[in-house]
Amino acid sequence: MTDSPSLPAVNREWHLLSRPVGWPKPEDFALVEAELPKPREGQVLVRNLYLSVDPYMRGRMSAAKSYVEPFELNKVMQGGAVGEVVASEAEGLSVGDHVLHSSGWREYAAVSAKHAVKVDPQAAPLSAYLGVLGMTGLTAYAGLLRVGAFKEGDAVFVSGAAGAVGSQVGQIAKLKGASRVIGSAGSDEKVRLLTEEYGFDAAFNYKNGPVWEQLKQAAPDGIDLYFDNVGGEHLEAAIGALNLRGRAVICGMISQYNATEPAPGPRNMVKILQNRLRVEGVLVGDHYDLQPQFVEEVGAWVRSGQLKYRETFVEGIDNTLDAFLGVLRGDNTGKMVVKL
Numbered sequence: 033m034t035d036s037p038s039l040p041a042v043n044r045e046w047h048l049l050s051r052p053v054g055w056p057k058p059e060d061f062a063l064v065e066a067e068l069p070k071p072r073e074g075q076v077l078v079r080n081l082y083l084s085v086d087p088y089m090r091g092r093m094s095a096a097k098s099y100v101e102p103f104e105l106n107k108v109m110q111g112g113a114v115g116e117v118v119a120s121e122a123e124g125l126s127v128g129d130h131v132l133h134s135s136g137w138r139e140y141a142a143v144s145a146k147h148a149v150k151v152d153p154q155a156a157p158l159s160a161y162l163g164v165l166g167m168t169g170l171t172a173y174a175g176l177l178r179v180g181a182f183k184e185g186d187a188v189f190v191s192g193a194a195g196a197v198g199s200q201v202g203q204i205a206k207l208k209g210a211s212r213v214i215g216s217a218g219s220d221e222k223v224r225l226l227t228e229e230y231g232f233d234a235a236f237n238y239k240n241g242p243v244w245e246q247l248k249q250a251a252p253d254g255i256d257l258y259f260d261n262v263g264g265e266h267l268e269a270a271i272g273a274l275n276l277r278g279r280a281v282i283c284g285m286i287s288q289y290n291a292t293e294p295a296p297g298p299r300n301m302v303k304i305l306q307n308r309l310r311v312e313g314v315l316v317g318d319h320y321d322l323q324p325q326f327v328e329e330v331g332a333w334v335r336s337g338q339l340k341y342r343e344t345f346v347e348g349i350d351n352t353l354d355a356f357l358g359v360l361r362g363d364n365t366g367k368m369v370v371k372l
Contacts, residue, residue, distance in 0.1 A: 042116075043361050046108065050105065075143060077120075083349075085111065088100070090290065094151060112162050156331065164334060164367070171197050173330060174318075192261030196341075203340065220237050223237050229277040282311065283313075343354075346371070
């Protein structure tokens with residue numbers, strides 16, 4: 033085994049103690065000390081440098097059947113992370129290499145080399161591999177272009193548009209020739225960011241009035257494609273605004289993640305029939321075949337400055353839970369990242 037000197041004896045990691053009802057509470061979690069793992073054959077020990085916290089993790093805290101296994105109680109949680117290899121029992125990965133993997137929510141992780149992707153810190157900042165060039169970026173790319181069947185000239189509406197996925201959806205749509213891109217966000221500051229930095233044609237603060245009313249003003253000729261990160265009132269407004277043969281891509285419904293009662297569905301579903309709309313969900317795991325194409329195309333846009341991105345950093349393993357709760361509240365602009 034090759035390793036680097038001066039490794040700590042203990043590893044700090046976040047455990048789920050109880051399944052949250054409604055909004056997660058600090059007492060549902062614990063930061064615990066565990067023995068530092070040793071890599072077995074075919075594994076590497078990674079010192080995590082950046083952790084990802086994402087809205088989908090709220091679903092994994094529930095025991096309800098879903099598209100991904102729930103977190104186990106009294107066990108360390110998982111999430112995207114980028115780190116440095118500090119010990120290796122695997123061919124092809126050496127001490128000093130940087131890798132992307134899914135064993136976040138902890139300081140050190142023993143990771144199978146098969147489930148670690150080597151990344152280049154010279155090509156992009158390491159944190160970018162959790163966002164703009166990572167899972168959230170691929171979600172935006174596949175959701176808009178493959179699931180949404182975007183075509184040049186489409187008018188596109190994105191909810192939660194200042195977040196990691198939404199901001200990228202809008203910019204890719206502009207780069208691919210959208211006729212108009214509209215975004216919604218939860219603050220006037222984020223609205224300015226959408227129009228002044230990300231190049232959206234129009235944006236509105238959904239807290240300033242009914243979504244359908246503000247959307248009608250921003251898109252008087254309707255929309256052809258809706259990318260949904262919010263659900264609820266936004267989805268109903270978008271169904272009402274979609275033109276003939278419009279498409280709605282359902283990526284997330286953050287407005288409902290902490291609801292304790294079933295949320296009412298859109299009241300205008302008849303529009304789906306009348307306008308022959310297509311509504312389809314997107315899960316990034318179905319689209320990893322696009323990864324090489326995505327990294328090549330989006331990586332070039334990032335390097336040239338054509339595609340801009342923001343990150344919100346929270347420092348320290350102790351503050352990982354605060355960062356996650358901040359994502360649910362919408363505190364972040366762009367990708368929320370925990371820096372260890």
